[in-house]
Amino acid sequence: MPALPPTPRRAATLEDVAAAAGVSRATASRVLNGVPTVRASAVDAVRRAAADLGYRPNPAARSLARGRHDSIALVLTERDLAELPHSFFAEPLRGATAAVTRRSLQMVLLLAGPDEAALRRYLDGSHVDGALVIVEAHSTNLPRLLRSSAVPVVYLGRPVEDPDSHSYVDVDNYGGARLATAELVQAGRRVIGTIAGPQDMGVAVDRLAGWRDVLAEHGLPAPTPVYGNFTADGGANAMARLLATRPDLDGVFVASDLMAMGALRVLAASGRRVPEDVAVIGYDDSILARTATPPMTSVRQPLEEMGELMVDVLLQLIADPAAGPVRRILPAQLARRESV
Amino acid sequence: MPALPPTPRRAATLEDVAAAAGVSRATASRVLNGVPTVRASAVDAVRRAAADLGYRPNPAARSLARGRHDSIALVLTERDLAELPHSFFAEPLRGATAAVTRRSLQMVLLLAGPDEAALRRYLDGSHVDGALVIVEAHSTNLPRLLRSSAVPVVYLGRPVEDPDSHSYVDVDNYGGARLATAELVQAGRRVIGTIAGPQDMGVAVDRLAGWRDVLAEHGLPAPTPVYGNFTADGGANAMARLLATRPDLDGVFVASDLMAMGALRVLAASGRRVPEDVAVIGYDDSILARTATPPMTSVRQPLEEMGELMVDVLLQLIADPAAGPVRRILPAQLARRESV
DNA sequence: GCTTTTCGAGAGAGCGCTCTCTGGAGCGTC
DNA sequence: GACGCTCCAGAGAGCGCTCTCTCGAAAAGC
Numbered sequence: 001m002p003a004l005p006p007t008p009r010r011a012a013t014l015e016d017v018a019a020a021a022g023v024s025r026a027t028a029s030r031v032l033n034g035v036p037t038v039r040a041s042a043v044d045a046v047r048r049a050a051a052d053l054g055y056r057p058n059p060a061a062r063s064l065a066r067g068r069h070d071s072i073a074l075v076l077t078e079r080d081l082a083e084l085p086h087s088f089f090a091e092p093l094r095g096a097t098a099a100v101t102r103r104s105l106q107m108v109l110l111l112a113g114p115d116e117a118a119l120r121r122y123l124d125g126s127h128v129d130g131a132l133v134i135v136e137a138h139s140t141n142l143p144r145l146l147r148s149s150a151v152p153v154v155y156l157g158r159p160v161e162d163p164d165s166h167s168y169v170d171v172d173n174y175g176g177a178r179l180a181t182a183e184l185v186q187a188g189r190r191v192i193g194t195i196a197g198p199q200d201m202g203v204a205v206d207r208l209a210g211w212r213d214v215l216a217e218h219g220l221p222a223p224t225p226v227y228g229n230f231t232a233d234g235g236a237n238a239m240a241r242l243l244a245t246r247p248d249l250d251g252v253f254v255a256s257d258l259m260a261m262g263a264l265r266v267l268a269a270s271g272r273r274v275p276e277d278v279a280v281i282g283y284d285d286s287i288l289a290r291t292a293t294p295p296m297t298s299v300r301q302p303l304e305e306m307g308e309l310m311v312d313v314l315l316q317l318i319a320d321p322a323a324g325p326v327r328r329i330l331p332a333q334l335a336r337r338e339s340v
Numbered sequence: 341m342p343a344l345p346p347t348p349r350r351a352a353t354l355e356d357v358a359a360a361a362g363v364s365r366a367t368a369s370r371v372l373n374g375v376p377t378v379r380a381s382a383v384d385a386v387r388r389a390a391a392d393l394g395y396r397p398n399p400a401a402r403s404l405a406r407g408r409h410d411s412i413a414l415v416l417t418e419r420d421l422a423e424l425p426h427s428f429f430a431e432p433l434r435g436a437t438a439a440v441t442r443r444s445l446q447m448v449l450l451l452a453g454p455d456e457a458a459l460r461r462y463l464d465g466s467h468v469d470g471a472l473v474i475v476e477a478h479s480t481n482l483p484r485l486l487r488s489s490a491v492p493v494v495y496l497g498r499p500v501e502d503p504d505s506h507s508y509v510d511v512d513n514y515g516g517a518r519l520a521t522a523e524l525v526q527a528g529r530r531v532i533g534t535i536a537g538p539q540d541m542g543v544a545v546d547r548l549a550g551w552r553d554v555l556a557e558h559g560l561p562a563p564t565p566v567y568g569n570f571t572a573d574g575g576a577n578a579m580a581r582l583l584a585t586r587p588d589l590d591g592v593f594v595a596s597d598l599m600a601m602g603a604l605r606v607l608a609a610s611g612r613r614v615p616e617d618v619a620v621i622g623y624d625d626s627i628l629a630r631t632a633t634p635p636m637t638s639v640r641q642p643l644e645e646m647g648e649l650m651v652d653v654l655l656q657l658i659a660d661p662a663a664g665p666v667r668r669i670l671p672a673q674l675a676r677r678e679s680v
Numbered sequence: 681g682c683t684t685t686t687c688g689a690g691a692g693a694g695c696g697c698t699c700t701c702t703g704g705a706g707c708g709t710c
Numbered sequence: 711g712a713c714g715c716t717c718c719a720g721a722g723a724g725c726g727c728t729c730t731c732t733c734g735a736a737a738a739g740c
Contacts, residue, residue, distance in 0.1 A: 013726055015726075026692095029727070039688065059465075060403035060727090066728065106448055291628060293608055353697085354698095363719075367719055367720075378719080402697055406699095
């Protein structure tokens with residue numbers, strides 16, 4: 001005769017809790033959901049029974065019954081994950097996850113691959129209550145695709161096309177560039193160039209404008225800007241071109257840390273010392289800035305805070321989809337190090 | 341009289357599809373799940389109806405009925421997300437997500453905060469079918485906590501304690517260190533030091549052993565190793581100490597790129613050129629290595645592949661939990677650049 | 681003392697799907 | 711021609727929870 005099989009260790013259900021507490025399933029549900037119209041002794045009994053049985057509500061059943069999911073999607077692209085500097089998605093991710101956890105929601109990770117339409121289908125397929133999109137704005141047409149999707153969507157950064165019809169959380173790029181340029185001026189630099197990003201990106205346009213305006217306000221001449229593509233090599237090329245035009249350069253504002261790494265390499269190769277001969281300020285305050293030689297001053301974006309704010313905005317939209325596009329712009333800061 | 345309310349645009353259910361196709365719900369379900377015993381004409385009708393109605397199965401209902409979730413958890417820690425070099429989680433994440441998507445599962449992101457027990461409760465709470473843990477091994481006691489959790493767990497990297505009772509995917513750290521050291525020997529270096537990691541981490545122990553063994557095999561003396569804590573500043577301190585003991589150093593193997601950044605800074609400050617005076621090899625092949633001045637040779641771990649493999653292993657364990665701990669070790673490679 | 685109101689809680693109908701059970705055709709067999 | 715098979719497909723019972731409906735009992739009102 002075979003030994004008795006071990007107790008199947010089925011997870012406790014609400015039914016079990018109700019039975020153990022001597023109340024109906026409905027009452028147990030009320031207690032666990034904080035409905036106030038329950039006699040105190042019943043509340044205690046249910047709480048105790050739930051604890052004793054190690055009861056955890058089955059989220060699938062709950063979601064089915066409620067028609068809500070208590071989970072939101074986080075959309076990243078494979079490309080960005082591979083190429084973006086560390087902080088760009090790690091920090092917002094951290095902020096968003098913290099905010100989501102605090103509200104006991106869960107976050108589903110979605111990697112948008114080449115087939116972005118699949119993503120739209122997924123979002124319309126009633127899996128999540130809303131979506132957070134953290135991708136490089138210009139590298140995607142997600143905003144176009146997701147417009148009028150079944151669930152609300154919040155973007156990190158202003159979408160390039162038709163920004164007014166989307167909800168987003170952004171940082172003040174113009175202000176950040178002003179901060180950096182003003183710092184260089186304050187340090188006594190007089191020939192302050194810039195390595196700007198591609199001008200089909202709003203971010204890059206704003207940063208260029210901030211640099212230009214501060215120079216103008218101080219009556220300083222603006223060297224012709226050079227452009228990079230937000231890569232290290234692009235930054236190196238741009239720096240070489242800038243030095244060719246303005247060998248007397250004594251300061252440079254670079255629109256990203258990654259480009260600044262290339263720029264530092266070229267400055268070193270040309271025999272110039274940083275900051276003695278040329279002061280450099282990057283943008284992003286990424287790990288690259290912190291570990292550069294010398295550690296580099298850089299414009300810091302409140303990325304983690306942005307992630308949290310994205311969740312706030314998304315929940316607001318989930319609660320009231322008609323609240324229309326919500327836009328929030330946060331100020332940039334300057335992380336001062338030894339390159340100025 | 342109020343206008344008729346707009347059609348509620350309720351999502352199509354299986355019932356709707358079945359009705360449109362003129363079959364029962366059961367048959368529609370069969371078609372959509374690829375059960376072969378269905379007449380061809382019915383298959384067509386159901387497929388067409390599903391397409392017409394834009395039918396997407398409700399995952400909550402499916403999960404409830406099947407008792408499976410088709411989703412796995414990805415566990416990261418806040419700390420790691422903040423401090424680890426870019427590639428350390430981005431690449432495995434990418435590999436894992438790709439593998440998960442390919443099998444049309446979904447990935448739920450879990451940030452393990454200070455309260456790691458909450459994580460255990462979550463995993464036992466029947467939300468996911470299994471978990472992937474991508475955290476710095478020594479910074480956590482997750483393995484202890486998650487042992488005998490309700491669902492299978494696969495770790496990136498060998499857990500420090502009691503590794504034999506856990507499933508993991510790791511890379512051959514000893515072999516990677518051998519690769520790097522052999523490269524330095526081959527380049528004609530004769531005084532080859534190492535900046536090792538904390539010796540309470542298995543990874544660091546293995547890397548140190550690889551370096552030592554290769555030197556011994558070539559009959560080269562091994563300078564006393566110096567230790568860093570896997571930070572840039574730690575690497576800088578270690579480098580300074582190493583130079584103090586062995587001013588004649590002409591090669592150094594550093595157990596992480598981040599520490600190598602600090603080392604490069606100190607080498608530059610001491611007036612030594614890389615690679616002319618001292619050759620440097622890092623570990624991780626992160627963006628730091630690629631953007632360093634000069635671009636640095638580094639040991640590359642197949643992190644993306646590891647992420648994919650983790651998913652394979654996890655699915656295998658979900659299918660057969662009794663398959664016992666599964667261990668997989670992948671070989672390291674060398675990414676050659678200009679620092680040797 | 682009887683009716684009305686309020687409060688607390690049970691019954692039970694779903695939510696959308698899966699999957700077992702059952703049964704009707706259509707075919708071959710003796 | 712009765713019987714047994716195989717092949718398809720419908721009926722319907724859940725999966726675990728929420729939430730409306732309903733109702734008894736206690737409190738309040740006249």
